[in-house]
Every structure is written in C-alpha cells, then in structure tokens.
Amino acid sequence: MGLALPGLGRLAGSVSGASIHSVVAMTTTTYIEAPRTLPRLAADTRYVLTGFPVALAAFVLCLTTVTMGVGLAVVWVGVPLAVAALTLARTFATAERARVADVLGEAVPRPVYRTGTWRMFADPQSWRDLAHALLRWIPSTVAFCIVVSWWAAALGSLTWSLWGWALPDGPDDHELPELIGLGDAYLTAVVFYLVVAAVLAVTLPAVTRAAARVEAGFARALLGPRSETA
Incomplete structure (x- = not known):
C-alpha cells in the first residue's frame, strides 16, 4: 500500500501561484491604502x-x-x-x-x-x-500647539538649506549638529536637517491623528447621548 504524493510540478505550481497571489494582494493593499494617508492627514490637520x-x-x-x-x-x-x-x-x-x-x-x-x-x-x-x-x-490648545509645532519643524528642517545660510554665524551662535558633536560644516547641517525632516514627516500623520482624536473624543464625551458616553 503506497502513499500518493502530488507531483513536483503541481506542488511547485501551487506554491508559486500562492506566493504570487500573496505578493500581488500585498502590493494591491499597499497601493490602495497608501494614498489615504494624505487625505487623512489633511482632514486631521x-x-x-x-x-x-x-x-x-x-x-x-x-x-x-x-x-x-x-x-x-x-x-x-x-x-x-x-x-x-x-x-x-x-x-x-x-x-x-x-x-x-x-x-x-x-x-x-x-x-x-x-x-x-x-x-x-x-x-x-x-x-x-x-x-x-x-x-x-x-484640548484644542494642546492639539493645536502640537500639530503646528510638528508641521513647522518638519517644513523648517526640510527647507533649512534654503534659508539656513542667512542665520547669524557669530562665535556664540551654534547649530544643533554642532552642539551634539557633528561639526559645524554647512553640508553636515544640511544632511542632518534633512534626516530630521524625514523623521518628522514619517511621524506627522500619527501625531496629527492622535491630537485630532483627543480633541474629538473630548467632544464626543460631553456632546453625545448619555447611553453612548456612559
């Protein structure tokens, strides 16, 4: 009495098909969900x-x-x-x-x-x-300050190379990269602030979302029917 084993061709085909289907599904999901980030960020802001x-x-x-x-x-x-x-x-x-x-x-x-x-x-x-x-x-003041500060820091860091040269450069004036030991070279400062801008940009949707939900949650707690907010 022997065991019937699937052919290698069928097995490879099924695995390959499943893998391709999984990759396509993941790619499609990413493609569909990624564009929603900007409208969500705009609405929360x-x-x-x-x-x-x-x-x-x-x-x-x-x-x-x-x-x-x-x-x-x-x-x-x-x-x-x-x-x-x-x-x-x-x-x-x-x-x-x-x-x-x-x-x-x-x-x-x-x-x-x-x-x-x-x-x-x-x-x-x-x-x-x-x-x-x-x-x-x-909650409105707290949310406003956090969101405005995050947006300002992200945009300011991103565009630092355009206006950073105009800042005072006296003996007592130091940029953040110099203060943390990265040196005072202009190119170093440009790269540093671009990295900071990238970090702030990546975290901006989550921070803005959290601030908006706190403010909206406060409204729902006081303005909703008692059966839903109890």
Whole structure:
C-alpha cells in the first residue's frame, strides 16, 4: 500500500501561484491604502487648526454671557442672558457634532433636548454643552500647539538649506549638529536637517491623528447621548 504524493510540478505550481497571489494582494493593499494617508492627514490637520479659533470664540462668548447672566440674576435681567448662554453653547455643540465626522468617521448623534425655556435649565445636556464650550479650549490648545509645532519643524528642517545660510554665524551662535558633536560644516547641517525632516514627516500623520482624536473624543464625551458616553 503506497502513499500518493502530488507531483513536483503541481506542488511547485501551487506554491508559486500562492506566493504570487500573496505578493500581488500585498502590493494591491499597499497601493490602495497608501494614498489615504494624505487625505487623512489633511482632514486631521484641518480639524485641529480650525478647532482652536472656534474654541476661543465659544469660550469668550459663552463665558461672558453666562457670567453676566449670573451677576444680573437678582434683577431678572440675568435670566434671558443665561438662556442666551445655553443657546450659544447648544449652537457650538451642534456644529462640533458635525465637525468631528472628519476625525471619527461619523457625526456624534444629537441627544434629545428638553423643550421650553424653563426646562432648558433642568436639562443636563444643556449644561454639558456649556461645559464643553467653556472647557474645549484646553484640548484644542494642546492639539493645536502640537500639530503646528510638528508641521513647522518638519517644513523648517526640510527647507533649512534654503534659508539656513542667512542665520547669524557669530562665535556664540551654534547649530544643533554642532552642539551634539557633528561639526559645524554647512553640508553636515544640511544632511542632518534633512534626516530630521524625514523623521518628522514619517511621524506627522500619527501625531496629527492622535491630537485630532483627543480633541474629538473630548467632544464626543460631553456632546453625545448619555447611553453612548456612559
């Protein structure tokens, strides 16, 4: 009783076919996914850069209105101002729920608000909207500073050879390559900054993505329905 073994030709053909199929699949996947990096980077950068001025506007408008409302509450003038503050916060919240779709892939669902002027004060979501308007500048500022610094460092390092020659070159002026012991040759500095630019460019999408997700996650935590954010 013998064992039937596949022919060497068939075995080699199947292995070769599988290998070729695997290589083609990997190449196709890489080709399809690689171009998505730039649109993703652009969307995350746009979200962070536009979020900072919006956060400042929300903070200034809502803080001014709510503090005036609290201060004038004893003469009832503060009640309309408090309503205006909550309405402003709700407007900013509505815009932010749509804005985070660029980062999270979908808009944050709008919770159900209580209707009526007086019921607005008893609506927890109205106060969460106000809290987001007053506090969003914190993650927005951090994300903005990180993203702008990373972009500036990457572009500055990449183009250093075009403007580095114009920097002061006195006895007390030293470039980073010289400070770390690589010498003070101009070509050395050019190569050094090109390497730095490459490292920053490679890490830029991940850093920008992380900054955008932190800011968007803060919005989702306060602006989403309680059943999803609990």
